Amino acid sequence: MGSKQRREREKEALRQDILDAARELFVHEGYENVSMRRVAEKIEYSPTTIYLYFEDKASLLYAICEETFAGLCKRMETIRKAGDDPVESLRRGCRAYVDFGLQYPNHYKLTFINHPQHPRDEKRQLREESMGMKAYGNLRAGVEACIKAKQFRETNVEAVTQMMWAGGHGITSLLISMPDFPWVNKDELIDLMIDTLIDGLRA
Amino acid sequence: MGSKQRREREKEALRQDILDAARELFVHEGYENVSMRRVAEKIEYSPTTIYLYFEDKASLLYAICEETFAGLCKRMETIRKAGDDPVESLRRGCRAYVDFGLQYPNHYKLTFINHPQHPRDEKRQLREESMGMKAYGNLRAGVEACIKAKQFRETNVEAVTQMMWAGGHGITSLLISMPDFPWVNKDELIDLMIDTLIDGLRA
DNA sequence: ATAGTATGCTTAACACCGTTAAGTGAGAGT
DNA sequence: ACTCTCACTTAACGGTGTTAAGCATACTAT
Numbered sequence: 001m002g003s004k005q006r007r008e009r010e011k012e013a014l015r016q017d018i019l020d021a022a023r024e025l026f027v028h029e030g031y032e033n034v035s036m037r038r039v040a041e042k043i044e045y046s047p048t049t050i051y052l053y054f055e056d057k058a059s060l061l062y063a064i065c066e067e068t069f070a071g072l073c074k075r076m077e078t079i080r081k082a083g084d085d086p087v088e089s090l091r092r093g094c095r096a097y098v099d100f101g102l103q104y105p106n107h108y109k110l111t112f113i114n115h116p117q118h119p120r121d122e123k124r125q126l127r128e129e130s131m132g133m134k135a136y137g138n139l140r141a142g143v144e145a146c147i148k149a150k151q152f153r154e155t156n157v158e159a160v161t162q163m164m165w166a167g168g169h170g171i172t173s174l175l176i177s178m179p180d181f182p183w184v185n186k187d188e189l190i191d192l193m194i195d196t197l198i199d200g201l202r203a
Numbered sequence: 204m205g206s207k208q209r210r211e212r213e214k215e216a217l218r219q220d221i222l223d224a225a226r227e228l229f230v231h232e233g234y235e236n237v238s239m240r241r242v243a244e245k246i247e248y249s250p251t252t253i254y255l256y257f258e259d260k261a262s263l264l265y266a267i268c269e270e271t272f273a274g275l276c277k278r279m280e281t282i283r284k285a286g287d288d289p290v291e292s293l294r295r296g297c298r299a300y301v302d303f304g305l306q307y308p309n310h311y312k313l314t315f316i317n318h319p320q321h322p323r324d325e326k327r328q329l330r331e332e333s334m335g336m337k338a339y340g341n342l343r344a345g346v347e348a349c350i351k352a353k354q355f356r357e358t359n360v361e362a363v364t365q366m367m368w369a370g371g372h373g374i375t376s377l378l379i380s381m382p383d384f385p386w387v388n389k390d391e392l393i394d395l396m397i398d399t400l401i402d403g404l405r406a
Numbered sequence: 407a408t409a410g411t412a413t414g415c416t417t418a419a420c421a422c423c424g425t426t427a428a429g430t431g432a433g434a435g436t
Numbered sequence: 437a438c439t440c441t442c443a444c445t446t447a448a449c450g451g452t453g454t455t456a457a458g459c460a461t462a463c464t465a466t
Binding site: 112113114115154156158159160162163165166167168169170171173174177178183184185188189192193195196197198199200201 | 315316317357359361362363365366368369370371372373374376377380381386387388391392395396398399400401402403404
């Protein structure tokens with residue numbers, strides 16, 4: 001009686017359909033401007049069906065964020081495992097982060113800029129094992145390698161990691177959310193940020 | 204025939220009452236979590252009255268932002284005109300910027316994070332002459348002073364200003380929009396960013 | 407003084423929103 | 437054949453920002 005398995009498969013398929021529809025709408029029109037009813041319309045089910053697969057709208061977004069983070073993680077891991085000079089590796093990791101954001105600005109907006117926070121404490125715990133944390137962990141490993149190689153003056157791994165993240169995020173988010181501002185050349189600006197931070201950290 | 208002027212005055216007073224009520228609610232509970240009906244309730248008028256004084260909810264917040272950002276401008280100008288060592292002046296200007304953002308996260312969110320893309324071209328123009336942008340101008344003046352004093356290696360004023368802004372914005376916006384992340388000590392993080400950037404720029 | 411008008415505000419409603427309680431109906435298990 | 441499970445729907449709740457229409461009051465002109 002494989003019918004049970006078939007139904008299981010179909011359920012999973014619908015879950016993915018919801019995710020796909022929501023991602024497309026969220027990325028294209030922004031989380032706030034897309035209603036659950038519109039997502040439901042796109043998949044041709046009633047709005048309430050979504051609630052059988054996701055607890056609420058924020059959870060739906062969270063699931064999409066996980067997928068996006070996963071892509072970033074993969075890129076960063078590849079760079080880290082290339083095993084160059086640790087400082088060069090960190091620099092390239094930061095570049096990858098910013099480039100990723102600029103390549104998928106709507107995804108980036110969704111996960112890092114218009115990030116609505118979860119109301120539940122329980123969820124927060126889950127989040128700390130999320131892909132976002134994994135990406136952060138990758139950056140952290142890069143920083144740690146530099147410190148272990150005695151390339152940096154400052155030795156507080158966590159602080160340096162968070163600062164590097166903030167530097168990358170600052171550039172990425174401003175370029176995305178203020179496209180009409182008279183920016184200097186974007187590539188130069190990104191490199192200036194990363195190089196200046198690394199130079200400032202150097203022993 | 205001063206009755207016209209009196210009515211004018213009374214209208215202006217109500218406008219300020221609305222602004223005051225809205226500011227208190229927005230700052231205390233967050234823009235998204237405060238409805239027009241709640242603002243109206245606080246001033247003991249009907250919700251629709253607000254629309255006689257402000258075009259919509261966003262305009263209401265925008266007006267509040269202008270007021271508050273004027274405060275930031277003043278602070279930054281005071282620092283800049285204190286006439287210390289230009290680098291120290293810049294450092295303190297950056298601190299003031301970040302501190303301001305963390306003090307008024309909802310104001311900061313509207314003008315720098317959830318920056319409306321193109322509601323109307325007309326509005327955008329207004330926005331670029333806003334107090335937020337004036338604050339940017341102040342930062343630019345600080346950077347220029349450092350470069351003129353030959354304290355920095357990099358001499359592209361615009362690029363350096365934008366990088367410093369992005370550094371401050373990165374810290375500020377991440378701290379605001381991801382309050383549940385396990386940040387290291389916030390003050391240290393902010394100082395680390397500013398100091399590292401300045402050290403990295405030094406001649 | 408009185409009729410007319412402009413002004414300031416309110417009532418009621420529109421068209422949405424996220425979410426949930428209750429109900430339906432097809433297929434599985436006995 | 438009958439019950440039961442369960443994926444799904446309908447209808448509704450209590451909110452949201454916003455607007456059209458109406459109502460008094462105060463001012464103006466005759």
